[in-house]
Amino acid sequence: QSALTQPPSASGSPGQSVTISCTGTSSDIGAYNSVSWYQHHPGKAPKLMISQVSKRPSGVPGRFSGSKSGNAASLTVSGLQADDEADYYCSSYGGSNNLLFGGGTKLTVL
Amino acid sequence: QVHLQQSGPGLVEPSQTLSLTCAISGDSVSSNSAAWNWIRQSPSRGLEWLGRTYYSSKWNNDYAVSVKSRITINSDTSKNQLSLHLSSVTPEDTAVYYCAKGWLAGGLDCWGQGTVVTVSS
Numbered sequence: 001q002s003a004l005t006q007p008p009s010a011s012g013s014p015g016q017s018v019t020i021s022c023t024g025t026s027s028d029i030g031a032y033n034s035v036s037w038y039q040h041h042p043g044k045a046p047k048l049m050i051s052q053v054s055k056r057p058s059g060v061p062g063r064f065s066g067s068k069s070g071n072a073a074s075l076t077v078s079g080l081q082a083d084d085e086a087d088y089y090c091s092s093y094g095g096s097n098n099l100l101f102g103g104g105t106k107l108t109v110l
Numbered sequence: 111q112v113h114l115q116q117s118g119p120g121l122v123e124p125s126q127t128l129s130l131t132c133a134i135s136g137d138s139v140s141s142n143s144a145a146w147n148w149i150r151q152s153p154s155r156g157l158e159w160l161g162r163t164y165y166s167s168k169w170n171n172d173y174a175v176s177v178k179s180r181i182t183i184n185s186d187t188s189k190n191q192l193s194l195h196l197s198s199v200t201p202e203d204t205a206v207y208y209c210a211k212g213w214l215a216g217g218l219d220c221w222g223q224g225t226v227v228t229v230s231s
């Protein structure tokens with residue numbers, strides 16, 4: 001069982017927006033602005049899409065955005081494209097030099 | 111452009127030590143501005159951070175509580191690589207293992223290709 005809770009699946013049609021949630025506690029997500037989101041196409045290396053709650057690394061499309069409220073964080077993908085279909089994982093610094101991950105959400109583009 | 115190339119056996123016998131290496135190009139394992147991590151992924155445990163090494167005046171290591179008694183992460187500056195050693199493995203350690211660059215609070219911005227490791231006799 002993963003430390004952070006994500007819905008197992010999400011879906012949307014091309015062009016639509018979809019939001020994936022990530023729920024933690026006051027000791028991890030709620031305590032630090034250190035939520036990251038990763039895109040993982042099976043068989044490939046995970047890719048950092050969002051860091052520090054809402055920062056997009058260079059090269060990540062502006063269609064990807066992140067936010068946080070209390071003990072929960074969210075990743076929103078706008079203008080869905082076929083290539084966005086992948087597994088998405090959240091992570092958060094958990095204190096005491098520890099990193100926590102969510103169980104992953106499979107995003108399907110209908 | 112940082113590139114991480116992993117290597118190591120795909121099959122390890124129970125009770126033995128799992129050893130993997132991660133060769134770094136485009137950066138230095140002894141950089142003061144980078145930390146080097148090991149993460150694994152399995153169907154039962156999902157993504158699990160295992161530990162990290164970084165240089166800041168001296169070498170530092172942090173390990174996940176779940177594997178702390180069995181894990182060692184080393185760095186080899188002559189080969190510019192890091193290594194993972196996980197002792198006394200069981201089938202529960204079967205997973206895809208990744209090395210990755212980044213700070214815990216800042217995101218892991220570069221990952222190796224992953225190594226499938228099966229623990230079985």
